[in-house]
Amino acid sequence: MSGHDAFERTLAAIYDAMLDDARWPAASALIDEACGIKGNDLFVGEGPEGDVRVRFVGIYQRGQRREDLERDYLAHYYPIDECAPRFGQWPVGRPVHTRDLYAAGELKRSPAYNEALPKGGCQDGLRVRLDRPDSSRIAWNIGDPVDSDGWGTSRIAMVKKLLPHVRQFVCVRQALVLAGARSATVTSLLDNQRAGVLHLDRRGRILEVNDVARSILRSGNGLSDRKGTLRARAPADQVRLARLLSAALPASNAPAVGGSMRLRRSSLLSPFVVHVKPVAVPQPDYGARHVAALVLIAEPGRRQRINPEVVAATLELTPSETQVAVWLAEGRSVREMAEATGRTEGAIYRHLKQIYRKQSISRQADLVRLVLSLADLG
Template sequence: MDQVGRLLQEAVFDESRWPELAASIDSACELIGSQLCVVAADVDDTVPDFRFNRGLIRGEPQEDLESEYIEHYHSLDERVPRMRLMRFGRLYHNTDLLTESEQKSSPVYAGFIPRHTSNDQFNIRMPGHGGTSMFWVVAREMDRGGWSFENLKRIELLVPHVAHFVRVRQALAAADARGDALAALLDRTGLGVLHPDRHGRVLEANERARRVLAEGDCLTQRKNQLRARARHEDARLGRLLTACLDRGVGGSMALWRPGDGRADSLILHVCPVRPDWTSFDTRGVVVQVLLVEPGRTPGMDARQLAEVYDLTAAESRVALLLAEGQSVGEVAASTGRTDSTVRWHVKNLHSKLDVHRQADLVRLVLSTAAAAPTD
């Protein structure tokens, strides 16, 4: 499990490590393979909107099987609508999601899955950012007896770390910074970045992070130590930093701003940084804290966006609200429009901006906002 923990933290800033990480998890938990996907939470179950989808069997990618499933079997899969109702973080076996009759007749459970891999699977649902849900499906060889208590416990322990991996990747993708090196992230204006040392002292902060600290309404510095304003949140932040410093374990939390109706005014992703012993860096950066403000789109208003891309006022407003992390339903509620009207605007945005997925639309808006001149 030590190898799994190390790879989890490394994959946070390099998603190409996911196959190696998945193979390590397979070995530690005696699995045959797994699938990790992130989907939009407000779409028709018959038309999947995947934001990330990677299935591996014995460490090998399965693009052909993924395509076959999406094109021919997803709409027939009885588990899909039920998986959206699963409690976050809980393990559900396939047999928990299907009746005995369905287990015998399902074209997916009784046909497609065992034809290619094992249908002895557990499914886990986790909350993502921006109206998304994550699903992690793990499988073991059929006819190998029941799942051992030890392996199920290992999987349960890994769930929050896999969720953290996805949320940080989502935050970096939203800022169009997924491949950025550590130092380069400091130059990003669309994402707040802090670099504390092993004593919790803030060594570096980019402009957006410095603004958050200067406002001091939910996150601040005391004697150069990173602190949350509310006492209970400060205690949790301390535990996150301690876990990151002492055990190399990342984590996330949300902070609330007084007067803000959102419960997640500021989201912190705390990530360990492996020491670079090949350089003469004397700063001692061992932790990276990413700051995401769901309710604040960086450096651009609706009028600017409309001018840049020749959008209507309504289209630019919808685009910015989506970039702030709101779902279609939330955009409709905040603008006084119907869901169908918002979806019509989104369809027009896809056409005008030459994007095909909502995730690409959000990335384009945020990257444009990050590049916009600030006063």
């Protein structure tokens, strides 16, 4: 298979996985094949430098998730990994060789470099920061090359071609999870009441909208329906929106690619974030109007309403456990919870362990997802 064919096949799999992360293992395996690597990992965190909280870790090798390696790294190596603070200062979007993030002496004595990375097949890999403006910390770790050719020009070029699409995968997945649509289809998203959803045909004309999107378009504050097409309120935003839609709906044989942008509203309101995802059109289509692009409109500043009584009753938690669970879902750190309650951080961690035991889970990310699934109920 040529490099071009491998790229297009992998790209299609990444965009398929955006609506259902159960498809990510297959996409991850194709990334490994296209790049000629042993595996690739995604790390997602939140918070300022020096206080980044890990929200998600996904270590995959040839499409197989290695949760054993995830647990081992987070429990034993992440707190002492010397490269973590240096990587946090590395420019976004620029790949760096993993070994270059360690000092000469650390290459010899670092447990993370000499124990954890060989287990994960990424001691000779690359890392790329794909952070978002909303303070999400996204890292894509690319595993060791499968052969002795090392990091040649063509291999690095493939990584660079894929990295914006991997970043877009994480952005769309985050938006869908916050919208309560963890696993969805293009059609079922129209029933979602937490985010704006629009279907566009191959010419960029609006086919369907959900109630949230309809309300946004009617208000005209940021985005409007202009004779069946999307128009941004600000001229500069309209230029970017047109470019985004053109990339997702190419008139030529170029591959359709998605993207995201911030879309300004009035000065009193936080901006929307618009995600555009191409949708494969069945062939031959005999000229019928099919959905060719999905547009998702998210409002990052909007907090989901979490009813503590619903959380307590549903998860069978004590009042103290409920407070910790709700605060964690709202983004507070263990330190912030300890300061707010006058307790020690150890006491907060004990509450978390009790909650984990009751819910048969093991990570903060699992608890956050569980609590957010109850948002807006009751």
